[in-house]
Amino acid sequence: MTTASREDLHMTRPITRRALLAAVPAAGLAGLTLASCSADGDSTDGAPDGPVELRMTVWSANDGHHAIFNQIADAYIEANPDKVSAVSFEALTDGYVDALTTQIAGNEAPDMAWAMESFAAQFVAAGVFTNLTPTFEAADGYEYDDLIPGAIGLWSSDDGLHGYPFSNSPFGIYVNNDLLAAAGQPDPRDLIASGDWTWDTLMELSAATAASQGVAGFQPPADAATAWNDALAPMWLSWGASAWSEDGSTATFTSAEMVEFFTWYHDQVYGKLAIIAPGEEYDFATGQIATRMSQLSASTGLAEAGFAWDFLPLPEGPAGTVPVVGQGGVGVLTQGPNPVIAADFLAFFTNPDNSRLLAQFFPPPRTSLLNLETLAAAAPALTQTQLQGTIIDQASAAVTKPGNPKMSEISDPVRIALDALWTADADVEAALGAANDAAQALLGA
Amino acid sequence: MSTQASRLPGGGTHRRPAPGGGTSKRLARIDAAIGMAFVAPVLIGAIVLGLVPFGYVVWYALHDWQPLTGQFTWVGSENFTRLLTDGDVWGSLLTTFKFAALLMVLNVTLAMGLAILLNQKLPGTATFRTFFFSPVIVSTVAWVLIWNFLVAKNGGINGVLAMLGITGPNWLRDASLALPTVVVIQVFKGVGMNMILFLAALQNVPAELKEAARIDGARATRVFRSITLPLMTPTILLVTMLTMVGAMDVFAPIQILTEGGPGRSTTVISYLLYRTAFVQQDFGYASAIGVLLFFVMLGLAVLQWSTRKRWVHDEV
Numbered sequence: 001m002t003t004a005s006r007e008d009l010h011m012t013r014p015i016t017r018r019a020l021l022a023a024v025p026a027a028g029l030a031g032l033t034l035a036s037c038s039a040d041g042d043s044t045d046g047a048p049d050g051p052v053e054l055r056m057t058v059w060s061a062n063d064g065h066h067a068i069f070n071q072i073a074d075a076y077i078e079a080n081p082d083k084v085s086a087v088s089f090e091a092l093t094d095g096y097v098d099a100l101t102t103q104i105a106g107n108e109a110p111d112m113a114w115a116m117e118s119f120a121a122q123f124v125a126a127g128v129f130t131n132l133t134p135t136f137e138a139a140d141g142y143e144y145d146d147l148i149p150g151a152i153g154l155w156s157s158d159d160g161l162h163g164y165p166f167s168n169s170p171f172g173i174y175v176n177n178d179l180l181a182a183a184g185q186p187d188p189r190d191l192i193a194s195g196d197w198t199w200d201t202l203m204e205l206s207a208a209t210a211a212s213q214g215v216a217g218f219q220p221p222a223d224a225a226t227a228w229n230d231a232l233a234p235m236w237l238s239w240g241a242s243a244w245s246e247d248g249s250t251a252t253f254t255s256a257e258m259v260e261f262f263t264w265y266h267d268q269v270y271g272k273l274a275i276i277a278p279g280e281e282y283d284f285a286t287g288q289i290a291t292r293m294s295q296l297s298a299s300t301g302l303a304e305a306g307f308a309w310d311f312l313p314l315p316e317g318p319a320g321t322v323p324v325v326g327q328g329g330v331g332v333l334t335q336g337p338n339p340v341i342a343a344d345f346l347a348f349f350t351n352p353d354n355s356r357l358l359a360q361f362f363p364p365p366r367t368s369l370l371n372l373e374t375l376a377a378a379a380p381a382l383t384q385t386q387l388q389g390t391i392i393d394q395a396s397a398a399v400t401k402p403g404n405p406k407m408s409e410i411s412d413p414v415r416i417a418l419d420a421l422w423t424a425d426a427d428v429e430a431a432l433g434a435a436n437d438a439a440q441a442l443l444g445a
Numbered sequence: 446m447s448t449q450a451s452r453l454p455g456g457g458t459h460r461r462p463a464p465g466g467g468t469s470k471r472l473a474r475i476d477a478a479i480g481m482a483f484v485a486p487v488l489i490g491a492i493v494l495g496l497v498p499f500g501y502v503v504w505y506a507l508h509d510w511q512p513l514t515g516q517f518t519w520v521g522s523e524n525f526t527r528l529l530t531d532g533d534v535w536g537s538l539l540t541t542f543k544f545a546a547l548l549m550v551l552n553v554t555l556a557m558g559l560a561i562l563l564n565q566k567l568p569g570t571a572t573f574r575t576f577f578f579s580p581v582i583v584s585t586v587a588w589v590l591i592w593n594f595l596v597a598k599n600g601g602i603n604g605v606l607a608m609l610g611i612t613g614p615n616w617l618r619d620a621s622l623a624l625p626t627v628v629v630i631q632v633f634k635g636v637g638m639n640m641i642l643f644l645a646a647l648q649n650v651p652a653e654l655k656e657a658a659r660i661d662g663a664r665a666t667r668v669f670r671s672i673t674l675p676l677m678t679p680t681i682l683l684v685t686m687l688t689m690v691g692a693m694d695v696f697a698p699i700q701i702l703t704e705g706g707p708g709r710s711t712t713v714i715s716y717l718l719y720r721t722a723f724v725q726q727d728f729g730y731a732s733a734i735g736v737l738l739f740f741v742m743l744g745l746a747v748l749q750w751s752t753r754k755r756w757v758h759d760e761v
Contacts (some may be wrong), residue, residue: 101512101722104513105512105728123513126511128514225618225706225707277598277615279598280597281599281600409725409727415706416705419620419708420708
C-alpha cells in the first residue's frame with residue numbers, strides 16, 4: 001500500500017467510525033424493538049376485555065381431522081361469542097415437540113397443545129398443562145366419570161386431570177396372511193383359538209416366513225435403535241418389565257425381567273432373524289413384511305393393500321397378555337395467553353357429543369363410546385371381529401405406553417447406551433447396565 | 446498550497462487539494478456517506494440478525510432455562526464451567542473436526558479432479574457437469590432421504606455388492622463406518638458447486654502463461670503445479686472456507702441418517718447443541734455450547750484468513 005493510498009483511507013476513517021457508532025446503537029435498538037414485538041402479546045391475567053382468539057397446536061395436517069376440529073370450534077364460538085371470536089388449529093407435523101418448545105421459549109405459547117403419551121408424565125409433573133378437573137366437572141353434561149381410569153392415569157396428578165387423551169389407540173399385530181400362507185405357517189387366528197398366541201409363536205412364524213419368502217419377519221412399532229421406548233416398551237410390558245420404578249425415580253433397566261426381555265429380543269433380531277435389525281428398511285403396506293406391531297391408525301393405509309391381512313390382539317408373554325394403548329392428548333398450557341377460556345373450550349371440545357365426532361378418527365377414552373358403532377367409523381378397513389377383539393376388548397383393560405417425568409432428559413443417554421445392543425455379538429447385560437447408569441444419573445438428580 | 450497524491454486505477458497519480466479545503470472535504474464526506482449507504486443494509490442485517498441474537502445467546506447461557514416449565518434462573522458462569530468438564534462436548538468437537546477434515550479433503554480433491562476433467566474439450570462434458578451439479582439444487586432433506594434407503598442394510602448399495610458376491614456392511618449402524626458414510630453423502634451433495642467454482646478458476650488462468658511455461662520446457666504436471674495451481678489458490682481458499690463453515694453447522698444429514706449414533710460416533714457439536722436444547726430441554730446449556738461453537742468457528746476462520754498470505758496467490 002502506498003503512502004498516498006493509506007492517507008486516502010485515513011481521510012475517510014473518522015467518517016466511517018462515526019457512521020459505525022451511529023449504526024450500532026440504531027441497529028441494536030431495532031433488534032430490541034423486534035424482540036419486544038413478540039413479548040407484548042395478550043394479557044395473561046385470564047380476564048380479557050373482549051372475545052379472544054384461541055390457538056391449538058396439533059400433530060396432524062389431515063384435512064379430515066381439521067374439518068372436525070373446526071366444526072366443533074364453530075359450534076363453540078356460536079354458543080360463546082362473548083368469550084371466543086376464533087379458534088385456529090396449527091399443524092406442526094415435523095419435529096412437533098421441537099416446534100412447540102420453540103414457541104413456548106419465544107413467549108408464543110399456544111393456548112392448547114396436542115401431546116404424545118411419552119411426554120404426558122413430563123408435561124404433568126412439570127406443570128406445563130393446567131388442571132382441567134374443576135372445569136370439566138363443572139361443565140354441563142360432561143360425564144366426567146365416563147372417562148376410562150386406565151386411559152387418563154398418565155395425564156393425571158394428585159390434584160386432577162391435566163390432559164385429555166382424546167386418542168386412545170390400542171397396539172395390535174398386523175399380519176400379511178398371504179405371506180404366512182405361502183410360507184406354510186398356521187393362521188394366527190387358529191393360534192389365538194387354541195391358546196398358543198404367544199410372542200414366541202409369533203416370532204417363529206415371522207422368522208419362518210422371512211426365510212422362505214425372502215421378506216422381513218417382524219417389525220416393531222418404531223426403530224428400536226433411535227426410539228427405544230416407543231419401539232420396545234409396548235412389548236416388554238408382556239414380560240412384566242419396566243424401565244423405571246412406579247414413581248419414575250429409580251431406573252430398573254437391569255431388573256431380571258428387563259434382562260430376560262432384551263436377551264430374548266436380541267436373539268430374535270440376530271439369532272433367529274425374526275425381527276428387522278436397526279439399519280434395515282422395509283414397508284408392511286407394500287408386502288415386504290410378514291408381521292408388524294402397530295396401532296389402529298395404521299389400518300388406514302391398508303385399505304388398498306394388494307394382499308390379505310389381519311389385525312390381532314397382542315400375544316401372550318411371560319407375564320401374560322398385556323394390552324397397551326398409545327395416546328394423543330390435549331391440554332391447556334399454563335404459559336398460554338388464555339388458560340381459563342381455553343379450559344372452557346376444551347371441556348366443550350371433549351364432551352360426549354364432540355368425543356363421538358372425534359371418534360371418527362380417534363378412539364375415545366370414554367366407556368360409553370367404546371362400541372362397534374363408534375369405532376367402525378374410526379377404522380373402516382377393520383372387520384367387526386378385529387374391532388371387537390383387538391380394539392374394544394383390549395382398550396378398556398389396557399395400560400398406556402409408559403413415560404417418565406424426565407423422559408426428555410433420559411431419552412438420549414439411554415439411547416446411546418443401548419446402541420451397544422445392536423450388533424450380533426453384543427453383551428446384553430453390559431448394555432443394560434450402562435443404560436441403567438445413564439438413566440439413574442438423571443432420575444436420581 | 447500543499448498537495449496530496451492518490452493512485453489512479455491505471456497506476457498513475459493526480460494531485461488534489463490537501464484536507465482542509467472545504468470542497469474536497471465535503472466531497473469526501475459525500476463519497477463516504479454513499480459508501481456507507483451501500484454498506485448499511487448488510488451492516489444492519491449483520492447486527493440485527495447476528496450480533497444482537499448472539500448477545501441474547503450469551504445472556505441465555507448465563508441462565509438455567511427450561512422453556513416447558515418457564516424456569517429461567519441466573520446461574521452465572523455455571524454452564525460454561527460445566528462445558529469445561531463435559532466429555533460429551535469435547536468428544537463432539539473432536540467428531541466435528543474429523544467430519545470437517547474428511548469432508549474438506551474429499552470435497553476439494555474430488556471437485557478439483559472433476560473440474561480438471563471438465564476443462565478438457567471432451568464430448569459429453571455438459572452431461573457430466575449436469576450430473577454432478579444437479580444434487581446442489583436438490584433439497585437436502587430429499588437428498589438425504591434417498592441416500593437413507595441406498596445405504597440401508599438391505600438397500601441399493603448392498604444390493605449391488607450382493608450381486609458381486611460381497612456382503613455389504615450396515616453402513617449407518619457400524620460406529621466406524623457411520624461418520625465416513627455421512628461425509629460421502631455430503632460430499633456428493635456439495636461437490637458440484639465447488640466443481641463449478643474450480644472450473645471457473647481453471648478457465649481464468651491466462652493461456653499465455655501456460656504457453657510460456659511449455660515453451661520453456663515444462664511438462665503438463667509442472668505447468669499445473671507452478672502455474673495453474675498457484676493462480677487457483679484464491680478459489681481454493683474460498684472453497685475451503687465455505688466447506689469448513691458448512692461442515693461445522695451440519696445438521697439435516699445427521700438428524701435423518703443417524704440421530705448422532707451409533708453411540709456418539711456421529712454426534713457433531715451442532716447436533717449436540719440441538720439435542721441439548723430441543724430434546725433435553727436444557728436451553729441454557731445449549732446456549733453455552735452455541736457460544737463455544739461460535740468461537741471455534743471464528744478461530745478457524747481467523748486461522749485460515751491469517752495464513753492465507755503464505756499460500757494464496759496475490760495475497761500480500
